[in-house]
Amino acid sequence: MAAETAEQATVAAAGGSDLTLANLWARVVVPGLMLAFFAEAGLLAKPWLGEGYASLIFVLGITLIGAVAGLMTAVICALLGSLIFNFVIAEPVWQIAFTRHSDFATPAVFIACAVISGLMSGRLRDETRRARTTNRQLQTLLEISRSLQGAETAPAIQAVLRATLARSGAMVPALFQLDQQGLVPVGANPGPAWSELAARAVASVAEMLREGPLVATALSGGHGLVGALVIEGPDDELSVGNFLPALSRVTALALERAELAAAITEAQAQSRAEELKTTLLSSISHDLRTPLTTISTSAASLLAFQGEIDPDTARELLDGIVGECDRLNRLTANLLEMSRLQAGEEALHPAVLPVAEMVRSRVSQLRQHSPGHRFDFTAPDGELHVSADPALFELALGNVLENAVKFSPPDGAIAIACLRREGSCAITVTDTGPGIPRAEQERVFERFYRAADARHGPRGTGLGLAIARGFVKASGGDIAITSPVAEGRGTTLTITLPLAGEDEPEGTDG
């Protein structure tokens, strides 16, 4: 089909269907001048070389005209040349005479030469043109497939096609993707005519559908239909041969690869979520069972061995029950707040909170709870207000403070400060624990991460700091760890929260 079309193009050109000035020059003036030149040369050579050699000069001229101007012109020139030769050179001179055998042979040879040289030069031109077309098609395909390798998404593929096709032929492509909803344009909708042609291309089995300036082709990759490609204004040179089918195949494969990549990413995200859920469930069930075991064992001991247990031990068991109930309660609160954080911002109800007051009240609670530890609270900048969810703020603060208590030695000191820092409110909590190795500093914020040597005191849920970070991030703040603080020990946790609209509090308390 390619060769056929190319030949039609050549014939149309040779027929001179469009007689422009350039055509007139190349087809009429130049051959005419050449013919006149060689006729004059033949005339001049005749007295020296005789009639036979003069005819050879005519043959040379007609062959050259065939090579330069093509078949038709050469044949016309051969006929014209025969008459001129017969009239001015062949004996008898100055009359047209067909009396001798050579009077017939000469025009036959002229025409044969014209046909042979015209055909040969025409084929050469066809070959050149075809080679040029193929080269341009290959260059474009190569450029597209090279650029498509970096295109990971449908819009990226669309962009590559746009850029390359616009550069190599003023074409405008539109990509359509086949999904559950049907055929969807990638990016902006190019218009109803495009969509309609794309849909027809997908529905029909035809390789190419043409309508006006549009060409549409269905895109089928290794696993079936993936979409359609519509191109506006592919020129004659790019419309021929395998260019459009090859382009559609390359595009289909790229699109399919992008879809598979997206599916894999989604599957991975899903399996990660699933894994997280499993970890969450097994961790929660473990964390629920541990306090439950203590409660049920203590209660069962008290019931079964009432007489044999001394009052002090009984008191200890009852304390244990109360403590573990408290722990269960905290675990439940943490879990609920965690799910609220995960539900997104709509689930949060921010209010303007007095940070210094809330921290101070929490610290005084802890003082009663852990009488061995020393707590130093300072608020050098007075009351500071932030906008945050109150329940989450309480919980996050509690988690950070309890963490500090848990990792400090039984008589250790914990320093808490609440201050203004670069337009934000900073809460710092510094413990006198063993510190956190640099490698673990980021991991402590992960869910279910538990420090390796948190062996004394009740074990945590592994949710505390994860919730603190979730809360701080959701409130537009930041949380950071500095460790060690002094002499290779101690950890400072700093929470920064944006100050609520600068309405200065009336009192400054220190």
Next chain:
Amino acid sequence: MSGAHILLVDDEPGIVTALRPALKAAGHTVSVARDGNEAIAGAANLDPDVVLLDLGLPDMDGKEVISRIRRQANTPIIVVSARHQESEKIAALDLGADDYVDKPFVLGILLARIRAAMRRRGGGPAEPPGAFQSGRLTIDFATREVRVDGQPVKLSPKEYNLLAALAESAGQVVTQRRLLAAGWGRSEADPQYLRVYMGLLRQKLEVNPAEPELILTEPGVGYRLAV
């Protein structure tokens, strides 16, 4: 039965506090280990009669503790864990644990399992007991004669081998692998056989085979002969 010396291995202070008075009140003496290293040292130095072992320890996995203790001694080990996955239980039993109890446990059951472990220790694996007697079931190991309520019951050799394997660890869970090895000589045989033969045993031994009271299933792990 006299009280046992129990090594309680748990890093949860609450559980130690809760369990110690009950074990003492039941007549046992209690030593406590808070991590794996203390447990291994305690098993070697204190010569406990029974080890109650939590699997989630701060310094190493409880399964590691089981295999380390097993290298030195034959002390009965009862795993007491909040990990309820069958794979964990099977791994612990295969490594040499004698029994396991899920947390939270019923205190009475834990005490009964300790008694069962004590009985096994009392019999000792060195001199196999001549006979087994519990409730309605009597087994004479010398003559391979089995009686229920005094009436002789005819068992095939495989059925007898399975029942004997259960009776050897009466009151404790016996894993599918151990039962398959006892019945078929290969621990990797199809557990489907086991279900079939346990069904046959129940037909012959249980009052109501549909509601077994003698041969109890430990789902996903194995079987237990009730005592």
